[in-house]
Amino acid sequence: MSLHDLSKSGSRPITAVAWASNSSNCPGPFHTITMTEDGASGCFNKGFGRSGYFLCYSKDQTGGMVVSDIRVITDREAIPHGYCYIPEFMEPRASLLKKKRVCAQLVPVDSVTTAVLDIRLTAKSKGMVQHYTCLGDVHGFVVWCRKGAFSGPTPQAKPRSVSLDLRKLSLEGTAPPQPLRPCNPPAAPPRLSGRRNKLEEKSVGESDSSNNIYGITAIDGVPFALHPRFEAQSNGKVPTNSLNNIRIKSIQDIENEYNYTFSVEEQAAKRLTPSAAASS
Numbered sequence: 001m002s003l004h005d006l007s008k009s010g011s012r013p014i015t016a017v018a019w020a021s022n023s024s025n026c027p028g029p030f031h032t033i034t035m036t037e038d039g040a041s042g043c044f045n046k047g048f049g050r051s052g053y054f055l056c057y058s059k060d061q062t063g064g065m066v067v068s069d070i071r072v073i074t075d076r077e078a079i080p081h082g083y084c085y086i087p088e089f090m091e092p093r094a095s096l097l098k099k100k101r102v103c104a105q106l107v108p109v110d111s112v113t114t115a116v117l118d119i120r121l122t123a124k125s126k127g128m129v130q131h132y133t134c135l136g137d138v139h140g141f142v143v144w145c146r147k148g149a150f151s152g153p154t155p156q157a158k159p160r161s162v163s164l165d166l167r168k169l170s171l172e173g174t175a176p177p178q179p180l181r182p183c184n185p186p187a188a189p190p191r192l193s194g195r196r197n198k199l200e201e202k203s204v205g206e207s208d209s210s211n212n213i214y215g216i217t218a219i220d221g222v223p224f225a226l227h228p229r230f231e232a233q234s235n236g237k238v239p240t241n242s243l244n245n246i247r248i249k250s251i252q253d254i255e256n257e258y259n260y261t262f263s264v265e266e267q268a269a270k271r272l273t274p275s276a277a278a279s280s
Contacts, residue, residue, distance in 0.1 A: 013066040013115035013150040016058040017104050019044075019096055020089040021051060027089065029060035036121045036141065037129055044139050045097050053096060055143070057119050066115040069105040070145050072136030079103055100138040118146045 020026035023034075032054045033042045046052030057067075071080060075098050079085065083103040088096055104116075120129055122142045128134070132144035249257075 011151045012059045014057045017086045020056050021091045021094045025089045026056045030056040030058045032056040065106045066109045067104045068107045120144045
């Protein structure tokens with residue numbers, strides 16, 4: 001077989017290897033090797049009173065594992081690290097000779113770039129299989145495998161749920177405006193006094209100028225509202241007689257009214273306590 005023929009056969013990796021009494025005992029995704037390369041039967045240990053068994057493999061990639069290597073060992077050899085004996089799908093009374101064992105190394109598909117791509121059998125006395133590696137003889141047959149780079153499963157796009165509004169969008173032009181539908185109007189904002197508006201505008205200006213956490217005070221975010229009694233007075237008209245009673249004080253009048261000499265405190269500071277007077 002040429003390299004061109006090998007490329008035609010596909011590059012999907014082998015994901016499992018097993019023994020089976022027949023094709024009916026082997027699970028669905030497995031392929032049974034019933035014939036050797038020279039056209040002989042691929043049944044192992046077939047004889048008088050024995051039905052024999054077949055070597056089979058699978059390329060089903062749903063498990064996420066691939067066979068990176070296969071080895072044939074004797075019953076006296078220890079199984080290599082990271083390998084496992086291939087499973088057996090046998091009939092209840094069928095048995096498998098254990099003088100030669102086949103073990104495989106299973107690894108995640110994302111952890112390697114090369115894996116076992118094909119397995120073939122030849123009679124022990126026959127020639128070599130080109131571009132294949134000899135694994136050893138097992139009960140009168142020689143097991144061959146081919147390794148190489150494999151192609152992973154083709155990712156499939158998952159369907160996405162697109163809303164009706166997104167489907168209506170178009171790059172050619174904008175859609176005409178939709179008519180307004182009646183709905184519950186939002187609640188009217190509370191009536192604010194002029195003083196509150198000025199304070200809010202001032203607080204917004206200060207926060208923009210500071211623009212740091214140190215400009216935040218304890219009363220930030222606390223709503224300001226006048227007492228209902230004063231709110232009602234502000235809505236009505238101020239009587240004229242109350243404006244006539246306003247007395248404009250000069251600076252001297254204010255100083256005279258709030259003048260305090262602190263003479264009482266000064267005398268108290270000069271007063272001695274009884275204990276201090278007795279000691280003197």
